[in-house]
Amino acid sequence: MLRLAVLVSGGGTNLQALIDGIEHNRLPGVKIEAVISNKSDAYALERAKKHGISTEIIKIKEYADRQAFAQALLALLVKYNVDLIVLAGCLFIIPEQVIQKYKNRIINIHPSLIPSFCGNGFYGLKVHEAVLARGVKVTGATVHFVDEGTDTGPIILQKPVMVHDDDTPESLQKRVMEEAEWVILPEAVRLISENRVHIKGSRVYISSI
Ligand code: GRF
Numbered sequence: 001m002l003r004l005a006v007l008v009s010g011g012g013t014n015l016q017a018l019i020d021g022i023e024h025n026r027l028p029g030v031k032i033e034a035v036i037s038n039k040s041d042a043y044a045l046e047r048a049k050k051h052g053i054s055t056e057i058i059k060i061k062e063y064a065d066r067q068a069f070a071q072a073l074l075a076l077l078v079k080y081n082v083d084l085i086v087l088a089g090c091l092f093i094i095p096e097q098v099i100q101k102y103k104n105r106i107i108n109i110h111p112s113l114i115p116s117f118c119g120n121g122f123y124g125l126k127v128h129e130a131v132l133a134r135g136v137k138v139t140g141a142t143v144h145f146v147d148e149g150t151d152t153g154p155i156i157l158q159k160p161v162m163v164h165d166d167d168t169p170e171s172l173q174k175r176v177m178e179e180a181e182w183v184i185l186p187e188a189v190r191l192i193s194e195n196r197v198h199i200k201g202s203r204v205y206i207s208s209i
Contacts, residue, residue, distance in 0.1 A: 004082065005076070009038055035056070110151050111128070141181045
């Protein structure tokens with residue numbers, strides 16, 4: 001069994017894609033043990049509750065310092081016996097202690113083709129606004145391992161999405177989610193559950209069996 005903790009801060013549509021994948025038997029041997037958020041009002045938490053998934057709230061401002069926050073997050077991950085941490089619209093910084101303890105066991109979905117339109121300040125609609133401002137014709141989404149940088153870890157999967165002349169940031173975000181994010185995040189989890197994802201240096205190789 002691959003036990004997941006999904007870290008969220010917003011609407012949870014990527015979480016929903018994982019829930020649907022599990023419930024429709026597209027992710028055999030995968031279980032979401034907990035959904036963890038820094039936002040008490042994140043709709044992602046409602047999605048989890050509707051499917052009987054445990055939820056936890058953890059807010060850095062409720063801790064004396066980052067060290068205490070890191071220890072609290074680590075305790076949650078141990079409590080749920082987590083194998084893989086999935087960042088699905090997670091807007092809080094993952095402490096270095098967690099990244100080190102879960103090296104190559106944390107993945108993130110980013111709404112662009114990394115290394116374009118990523119890094120500090122590139123999240124949510126801001127990504128798609130920058131894509132339209134630059135006038136690129138192809139964008140997409142990326143699933144990557146999380147390392148100490150921002151959107152800098154080894155890339156696992158990417159999926160392109162064509163930019164339309166009449167796109168707005170909102171219409172582009174919707175299509176990138178529907179056509180790319182909600183496809184490659186569950187796919188990446190499935191590949192990891194089948195032990196088919198191998199890191200060699202900064203590159204990731206997917207084995208056929
Ligand atoms: C998605 O666009 C994702 O790529 C980014 O944050 C957004 C989260 O959306 N990391 P949701 O909460 O999964 O609906």
